[in-house]
Amino acid sequence: MASCGGTPAKKEAEAKPAPAVEPVTGLTGIYRCFGPSRQWAQDIQILRVQNIFVKDRVAPPGKAFAWQVTFVSPSKNRIKNCTYSVVQADGLFEGVYNPNDESYSGPSKLAQPFLIQAVKKDTDEIYKVALEHSKEYAAKNPTTPITMLLELNERNEEVAWRVIWGTSVGNSAYSVFIDSTNGLYLKKAL
Numbered sequence: 664m665a666s667c668g669g670t671p672a673k674k675e676a677e678a679k680p681a682p683a684v685e686p687v688t689g690l691t692g693i694y695r696c697f698g699p700s701r702q703w704a705q706d707i708q709i710l711r712v713q714n715i716f717v718k719d720r721v722a723p724p725g726k727a728f729a730w731q732v733t734f735v736s737p738s739k740n741r742i743k744n745c746t747y748s749v750v751q752a753d754g755l756f757e758g759v760y761n762p763n764d765e766s767y768s769g770p771s772k773l774a775q776p777f778l779i780q781a782v783k784k785d786t787d788e789i790y791k792v793a794l795e796h797s798k799e800y801a802a803k804n805p806t807t808p809i810t811m812l813l814e815l816n817e818r819n820e821e822v823a824w825r826v827i828w829g830t831s832v833g834n835s836a837y838s839v840f841i842d843s844t845n846g847l848y849l850k851k852a853l
Contacts, residue, residue: 684749686722689714689786689811689824692730696745697779699761703743704736708776712813714786715746716830718753724809725790729755735767735776742767772817781822784846786811793826793839796848800837804828810835813843823849 693712700707714727722728729748735741741764748755770776790809794801810827822843829835840849 684728686720686726686728687730687747687749688726689730689789689813690782692727692747693732693779693782695747695759696730696732696734696761699759700732700734700743700745703761703764704734704739704741706738707734707736707743708778709733709782709813710735710742710774710776712782712811714811715748715755716808717748717750717755720750720752723787724794725785725787725811727811728752736764737776739764740767740769741765775815777815777822781815782813782843784824784841784843786824788846789824789841789843790826792841792846792848793824796851797826797828797837797839800828804837818852819849821849825852 689712709732711733713731715729715731717728720728728750729746732745734743734745743761743764746755746760748757751757789811807828808830810830812825812827813822814825815822819840823840824843825838825840827835827838832838838852840852841847842849
């Protein structure tokens with residue numbers, strides 16, 4: 664018997680290209696790292712969050728292809744650096760990378776842990792507030808990379824995102840603090 668005429672169906676899998684990788688906000692990085700890190704210790708607190716720059720990939724301000732979240736466990740007196748990356752590049756693993764923990768000497772004036780509930784505003788919103796209060800500097804430095812750094816220290820009574828024009832605090836001439844709970848402008852860093 665002969666089969667009906669016509670051409671064989673093409674495989675759909677061959678026709679679909681992989682979707683483009685999109686950068687994510689800071690809250691996405693925090694939440695992706697929080698679950699696996701909470702398995703390590705139930706009492707985890709955030710010590711610091713920062714975007715990671717990935718070579719040959721430019722993310723819009725307030726987003727990144729990778730985030731590093733540093734957690735502490737007061738009961739264990741340990742610290743753990745967790746990364747969430749949407750790409751595998753520059754030594755980063757795609758997804759959550761949650762390596763071994765290290766000893767932690769406790770809070771200091773420069774770094775105090777805080778609960779995840781203090782982070783309610785996302786980094787894309789935070790950047791818009793920072794830009795509104797930094798129009799002149801941003802206009803003079805349009806190609807400067809933006810670093811987003813979340814922490815609690817002696818400079819602020821509130822948990823705050825530090826929006827930095829530059830790749831680190833040390834090489835930046837300008838940054839501002841934005842409250843991470845309500846998204847209000849706090850002050851320019853001096």
